[in-house]
Each structure stands twice: as structure tokens, then as C-alpha cells.
Amino acid sequence: PAASGDSFRPSEITFFGKLYSPLKLSVFLPYTAKITDVAAQIGHKVKRGDILATYEIPLDVRMEQRTNLAPTTIKDLEYRISVTDKELDRLAAKARELEAMSQRNMASQQSLSLNAKEIEVYRKEKTSLTEQLALARELLADRVELADERFGKGSGGGKLPKDGLIKAPSDGYVLWLNPALRGGVILPRETELIQVGTINPMTIRAQVHEIEAFKIKEGDAATVTFDAFPGKKYAATVSRIPWAPIPAALQQPSYYEIELTIDNPSLEFKEGLKVQV
DSSP: OOOOGGGGSOSSOOOEEEEEOSSEEEEEOSSSEEEEEEOOOTTOEEOTTOEEEEEEOOHHHHHHHHHHHOTHHHHHHHHHHHHHHHHHHHHHHHHHHHHHHHHTTOSOHHHHHHHHHHHHHHHHHHHHHHHHHHHHHHHHHHHHHHHHHHHOTTGGGTOOOSEEEEEOSSSEEEEEEOTTOOTTOEEOTTOEEEEEEOOSSEEEEEEEEHHHHTTOOTTOEEEEEETTEEEEEEEEEEEEOOSSOOOOOTTSOOEEEEEEEEOOTTOOOOTTOEEEO
């Protein structure tokens, strides 16, 4: 009798993949600026908020920030509200006077009505100004927080330093530095400067044929070998199996990007290493 296709398949599934950091964040230069100092080095362990580099804040940026951080709009709205309150007090006193005069037939109902309409107009104006003031205060508070985060504590008060700060976006290790990142160089805006990521544990990503992918379950144990470390074997665990395949032509078989997790306590693994699973 003809043997089934599965009888010729090995009991173990083998495929290849590469190592990746499960969490990797990039830091970009917010302005075209001159780099003044670089403290980060590849492989250094960092905490979120650590200063990795500094740059010279352009003069036009400092001027714009001072304008954005100035409480001019808030003070103007507070003044307009105080003027409105004064007018409301005046109109309220006038309303009492007109009411007393009306009882003695010395004021018309029309004058009372006009005064009441003026009061209503000023009340609406005060409501609008109060809402604008609340929004302006919230926006200023956000700008102050952003300035303190971007330029250092106390910058939100409008006293911006000449040097801006490039900070670590998360706890982890410096995985990559832009080769052009040096003290004294001028780099354009939005230049990627540094990558910070976690490397323990690490993620193995592999494209697995549809036939093999459906034999794998989350939590399955795997043995991993590296070309870079001949003769050594490591343990890994299947951590993610997508339901959607990698896009392919209709006549081609589908592949699924499987993820496995591998511990890296001694930090011997690096991103990009080829692995056999």
C-alpha cells in the first residue's frame, strides 16, 4: 500500500530565523542643529530619561519657545474677565436703580429690558472668556511640561538653555548609534540618532511554511543553534503564531511569521544573528 506523506516527515520541525529586540525605540533630532556632546555608547545600559547626547538649540527655536511659554494670552483673558465683571456689577446696580424708579413710574419697562439684555450679553461674554482661559491654562501647562522634558527641568519657565537634551526613551541598552553622530557635526531635522532596546529576553522571528506552521502551538519548546556559536544549543519557546500570513501571490504557498522567545541573561546574543530552530 502507498505510504502517507506524513510518514516521510521528520518528527521535528526545522526552520531558520533571526534575532530581534522585542522592544526597540529610536530617538530623533527635533531640529537641524549642531551636536555638542555624545555620552551614549553602544552596549551601555540606560534608564529612561538618561541623557544620551546634547545639541545646540537654534536661536529661532529658543525665540519661538519663549513666545509659546509666555503667559501673555492668559493675562489678557484675565484682564478681559475682570472688565466684564466690572460691567456686570455696574449693570446690576443700574438694574436695581431702574427697578426702584419703575415702582415710582420714573423708568420705563423698555429701559429695564435693555439693561437686562446688556447683562445677558456680558454674562455670555464672561462664560466664553472663562472657557478660553481654562483652555489657555491647560495648553500652557502642556507646553511647560514638554519644555521641561525636552530641554531640562525649569525650561518651562521660559529660561531655555542653549543646549537641548537627547534622552533615553526607555530602560534598556543602546543598540545602535548613527555613524554621523559626533560632537561638532550639524545634522538635519528628524535624523535618527540612537536606538535603545531590551535584549533579555530576545525575540526570534522566522517565516514558516503553512504546512509546518499549523503543527506549531504557542508554548511549544524549541532548541536553537547559532552559526556564530557552533556546538552550542539553547532553549526557546514559541510565543506568537499569527493567523494572517505574509502576503504572497495566489499560486505561491503561504508563510507565517512565527515568534519565539529566548533568554539572554549573559547578553551574548545580538540583533540580526541567524538561528536554526
